[in-house]
Amino acid sequence: MKSNLILPTGKISQIRGKCISLIGNDIDTDRIIPARFLKCVNFDSLGKFVFEDDRKTLKGMHPLDLEENKDASILIVNSNFGCGSSREHAPQALMRWGIKGIIGESFAEIFYSNCIAIGIPCFTLSKKSIQVLQKKNNNKILFLEIDLKNSIAKSKNLILDLGIKESTKKMFLSGDWDATSNLLKNSSLVEKKLKELPYIRFNAES
Amino acid sequence: MSQDTLFDKVWDLHKVSSLPGGSDQIFIGLHLIHEVTSPQAFGALKDKNLKVKFPNRTVATVDHIVPTDNQSRPFKDNLAEQMIETLEKNCLQHKIRFFNIGSGNQGIVHVVAPELGLTQPGMTIACGDSHTSTHGAFGSIAFGIGTSQVRDVLATQTIAMNKLKVRQIWCENKLSHGVYAKDLILNIINKLGVKAGVGFAYEFAGPAIKALSMEERMTICNMSIEGGARCGYINPDEKTFNYIRNKLCAPKNESWDKALLWWKSLKSDKNSIYDDVIKLDASKIEPTVTWGITPGQSVSVNQQIPLLEELSQNDQLIAKEAYEYMGFNPGQSIKDTSVDVCFIGSCTNGRISDLRVAAAILKDKKISKKVKAFVVPGSEKVATEAKQEGLDKIFIDSGFQWREPGCSMCLAMNSDKLIGNQVSASSSNRNFKGRQGSPNGRTLLMSPAMVAAAAIEGKVSDVREFIDK
Numbered sequence: 084m085k086s087n088l089i090l091p092t093g094k095i096s097q098i099r100g101k102c103i104s105l106i107g108n109d110i111d112t113d114r115i116i117p118a119r120f121l122k123c124v125n126f127d128s129l130g131k132f133v134f135e136d137d138r139k140t141l142k143g144m145h146p147l148d149l150e151e152n153k154d155a156s157i158l159i160v161n162s163n164f165g166c167g168s169s170r171e172h173a174p175q176a177l178m179r180w181g182i183k184g185i186i187g188e189s190f191a192e193i194f195y196s197n198c199i200a201i202g203i204p205c206f207t208l209s210k211k212s213i214q215v216l217q218k219k220n221n222n223k224i225l226f227l228e229i230d231l232k233n234s235i236a237k238s239k240n241l242i243l244d245l246g247i248k249e250s251t252k253k254m255f256l257s258g259d260w261d262a263t264s265n266l267l268k269n270s271s272l273v274e275k276k277l278k279e280l281p282y283i284r285f286n287a288e289s
Numbered sequence: 290m291s292q293d294t295l296f297d298k299v300w301d302l303h304k305v306s307s308l309p310g311g312s313d314q315i316f317i318g319l320h321l322i323h324e325v326t327s328p329q330a331f332g333a334l335k336d337k338n339l340k341v342k343f344p345n346r347t348v349a350t351v352d353h354i355v356p357t358d359n360q361s362r363p364f365k366d367n368l369a370e371q372m373i374e375t376l377e378k379n380c381l382q383h384k385i386r387f388f389n390i391g392s393g394n395q396g397i398v399h400v401v402a403p404e405l406g407l408t409q410p411g412m413t414i415a416c417g418d419s420h421t422s423t424h425g426a427f428g429s430i431a432f433g434i435g436t437s438q439v440r441d442v443l444a445t446q447t448i449a450m451n452k453l454k455v456r457q458i459w460c461e462n463k464l465s466h467g468v469y470a471k472d473l474i475l476n477i478i479n480k481l482g483v484k485a486g487v488g489f490a491y492e493f494a495g496p497a498i499k500a501l502s503m504e505e506r507m508t509i510c511n512m513s514i515e516g517g518a519r520c521g522y523i524n525p526d527e528k529t530f531n532y533i534r535n536k537l538c539a540p541k542n543e544s545w546d547k548a549l550l551w552w553k554s555l556k557s558d559k560n561s562i563y564d565d566v567i568k569l570d571a572s573k574i575e576p577t578v579t580w581g582i583t584p585g586q587s588v589s590v591n592q593q594i595p596l597l598e599e600l601s602q603n604d605q606l607i608a609k610e611a612y613e614y615m616g617f618n619p620g621q622s623i624k625d626t627s628v629d630v631c632f633i634g635s636c637t638n639g640r641i642s643d644l645r646v647a648a649a650i651l652k653d654k655k656i657s658k659k660v661k662a663f664v665v666p667g668s669e670k671v672a673t674e675a676k677q678e679g680l681d682k683i684f685i686d687s688g689f690q691w692r693e694p695g696c697s698m699c700l701a702m703n704s705d706k707l708i709g710n711q712v713s714a715s716s717s718n719r720n721f722k723g724r725q726g727s728p729n730g731r732t733l734l735m736s737p738a739m740v741a742a743a744a745i746e747g748k749v750s751d752v753r754e755f756i757d758k
């Protein structure tokens with residue numbers, strides 16, 4: 084966990100940093116942040132508990148505990164990462180540990196939208212390329228430079244085409260990933276919609 | 290792209306605008322909140338100096354952290370007490386309806402909203418909880434959201450979301466005797482996989498679905514998310530309308546007639562287009578038990594835990610992890626697996642019909658001495674009804690503990706937890722590593738009837754041997 088943590092704001096067009104690999108499919112949010120740490124009224128202290136039970140089991144040998152990974156910021160994962168509970172505590176804990184971007188074969192849907200909502204871009208990559216990255220990262224330091232505009236990740240003698248939805252990419256490049264301000268703009272349309280919906284009327288009358 | 294399905298119709302009806310990023314702005318008809326995923330959202334509102342836009346479109350209850358043994362205040366657990374106090378304060382300040390403990394209507398949010406008649410066809414429903422998909426059983430489009438989106442719904446009554454694709458899951462024939470909705474959904478997840486639903490809404494349809502009661506339909510939709518689908522739904526019919534009729538918050542009198550007229554018009558058209566259709570034969574399904582660490586890793590009670598080579602390449606990695614974590618050998622029978630704890634409850638199977646089925650099996654029987662068993666009703670209403678029927682007594686006489694309503698050992702945020710590597714037979718929805726409160730605790734998911742049978746024998750058993758043919 085970084086003491087000088089800066090949370091993402093505004094436009095995000097580039098992420099540079101050291102990679103850290105977590106190997107395994109279907110890693111669920113209960114594992115990312117066990118339920119007992121959900122007893123909190125803010126997210127501030129979650130960083131140190133990320134993957135708490137997995138880390139305890141591995142007694143210091145978990146990738147998150149290895150000295151060389153301490154300042155990593157790009158997480159490399161396999162498929163269906165973040166499945167299970169909708170808890171935003173999971174990406175919040177990863178972010179507060181120091182993760183700024185995630186590259187994976189696939190992501191669970193709620194986890195993915197939670198990441199976007201807090202400013203962590205998630206990219207997809209083929210199974211094979213993920214394995215190549217994770218292999219390279221195995222026992223070795225791997226730096227990546229992610230260029231959002233061109234959807235590529237670069238390192239020494241490696242260029243990878245990353246998958247990201249065009250709409251999501253636009254949101255990060257323009258700084259509009261924090262949805263609230265856009266949603267607030269259409270206040271009059273929302274009020275109109277409220278009046279149009281049949282069930283609002285017949286529920287109000289009863 | 291799907292066309293003219295119920296999902297398309299409800300989505301289009303609630304679409305407010307197309308957002309610059311390419312997603313849609315969707316109006317949320319009913320917003321449900323609980324103590325765990327809302328405090329940070331209220332905090333963010335305060336930081337941004339925003340108000341709750343339509344306070345009467347949000348309803349709150351408390352479920353995840355509540356103790357189920359002693360609910361007197363303040364709670365023994367300071368952190369839990371702090372969370373319920375925060376919710377109380379936020380609801381009071383923002384004028385949000387709150388069904389607190391003792392109100393007679395508190396309980397697991399996905400049990401409470403349907404039984405109050407809040408959940409209705411044609412609505413969009415969101416809640417900071419992945420099992421919000423439950424409400425789709427009524428023909429609403431309901432999905433879980435993260436805390437940032439809870440903030441957005443509070444502030445704007447809308448969220449930004451990309452439209453989902455629609456997969457129809459057509460279930461032929463009927464479930465056979467001793468086989469329940471839980472078995473059906475576990476089989477669907479096993480067949481399609483835990484990530485097949487990503488990007489999809491699941492429409493459950495066909496004679497087998499039509500034959501299910503509303504509570505069974507909720508069990509099915511509840512676990513859509515375990516198959517990766519953020520939302521699952523069933524086209525509404527007479528059963529749906531009859532369930533809602535006369536509920537506390539249901540439309541009454543003339544409003545009821547208007548509602549009914551509208552609800553009847555809500556369904557997928559005969560020739561609607563789906564992005565995908567899957568068919569399965571419900572009559573072939575048998576009582577089912579999970580053996581692994583995802584809800585997709587299940588077998589019929591009389592089958593063996595699959596060998597590695599019987600699984601697809603993609604499933605092998607997680608299977609290896611599961612054998613090791615669960616302490617099972619590939620090829621071993623799941624039947625007769627010894628269990629330490631039996632849990633009946635949760636938003637999947639903590640409703641009155643679940644308790645009735647389990648009680649019928651436990652009547653005049655004693656559970657195994659080595660098993661710790663407890664039943665946690667899904668809501669205060671379920672508890673009251675069960676007591677009126679004398680179910681609590683049947684449970685207690687058999688050796689079960691009878692508890693107060695809440696989520697309890699479904700996620701173990703209160704003091705109900707597995708210890709060490711105990712094995713639980715659980716009617717809940719997730720068997721993830723550590724889910725039930727012990728980092729090496731092991732969970733076998735099954736129907737409440739199967740949990741009752743396991744409690745009697747102290748091991749995984751075929752419930753069909755306990756019920757009249």
Ligand code: SF4
Pocket residue numbers: 352353397398399418420635636637695696699700717718
């Ligand atoms: S019962 Fe379990 S799955 Fe349902 S809302 Fe509570 S914790 Fe979530």
